[in-house]
Amino acid sequence: MSHLVLLRHGQSVWNAENRFTGWTDVDLSPVGEDEARQAGRLLREEQEAGQLDLVGVHTSLLTRAVRTATLALETMGRPWLPVRRSWRLNERHYGDLQGRNKAETAERHGLEQVQRWRRSYDEPPPPLDPSDPRSGTQDPRYRGLPASALPRSECLADVVRRVVPWFEDCLAADLAHGDVLVVAHGNSIRALAKHLKGISDEAIVDLEVPTGVPWVLRFGPDLTLEEDRFLGDPATVAALQEAVRRQAGG
Numbered sequence: 001m002s003h004l005v006l007l008r009h010g011q012s013v014w015n016a017e018n019r020f021t022g023w024t025d026v027d028l029s030p031v032g033e034d035e036a037r038q039a040g041r042l043l044r045e046e047q048e049a050g051q052l053d054l055v056g057v058h059t060s061l062l063t064r065a066v067r068t069a070t071l072a073l074e075t076m077g078r079p080w081l082p083v084r085r086s087w088r089l090n091e092r093h094y095g096d097l098q099g100r101n102k103a104e105t106a107e108r109h110g111l112e113q114v115q116r117w118r119r120s121y122d123e124p125p126p127p128l129d130p131s132d133p134r135s136g137t138q139d140p141r142y143r144g145l146p147a148s149a150l151p152r153s154e155c156l157a158d159v160v161r162r163v164v165p166w167f168e169d170c171l172a173a174d175l176a177h178g179d180v181l182v183v184a185h186g187n188s189i190r191a192l193a194k195h196l197k198g199i200s201d202e203a204i205v206d207l208e209v210p211t212g213v214p215w216v217l218r219f220g221p222d223l224t225l226e227e228d229r230f231l232g233d234p235a236t237v238a239a240l241q242e243a244v245r246r247q248a249g250g
């Protein structure tokens, strides 16, 4: 038996400003730092109850996930756990929407269109021009990647295509040895959950992941998913999910 904990980073500065973020490297807000520590406290309780024994951690290459992992591990009392990072866990690239306010974008393009860009499985937002200063082509963290691999916009299906090979090559082997924490982003976690829980292209539209709430998946032999639960009060988690759903309005 092993556990996979999926943790969306704490609230970022742009989450607080209700702006599309994607691959933009935005730091945690003070609220997000608190959420990361609270996630660490919940994980420590699981650990003390004998329900969790982390052997490793994975994060994306984005600062908000890196710092959330650090704060949570310090609070758990396991700052020494080995950590690996991959661009494949990055947030979905939000193309030309990156930096724009979600509610203002809905006023401009209509709520229905914005919700399709946010949640449909296969409709990517308008792409970013490679010459746009918001493009990551000069970012040293991606220097190992060919420029053609850097997305200019992604739909959730694109994220599934980059996350599933990472799960199979990297994470599945780790889970054979024990419990693993993955600190990533709303849409990379939705992509992973889609794969692990066999959620359909239609039903994935309804899955929302709140910031800073650990989501524990328990696997049996042969990586069969046996149970999954968010840590914390269910009504609070449901209210946080609803708030994410309504970020563009409605």
Ligand SMILES: O=C(O)[C@@H](CO)OP(=O)(O)O
Residues within 6 Å of the ligand: 015, 019, 020, 021, 022, 023, 091, 092, 094, 118, 186, 187, 244, 247
């Ligand atoms: O802006 C983003 O990168 C994501 C996560 O914050 O937004 P959304 O939840 O709208 O997909």
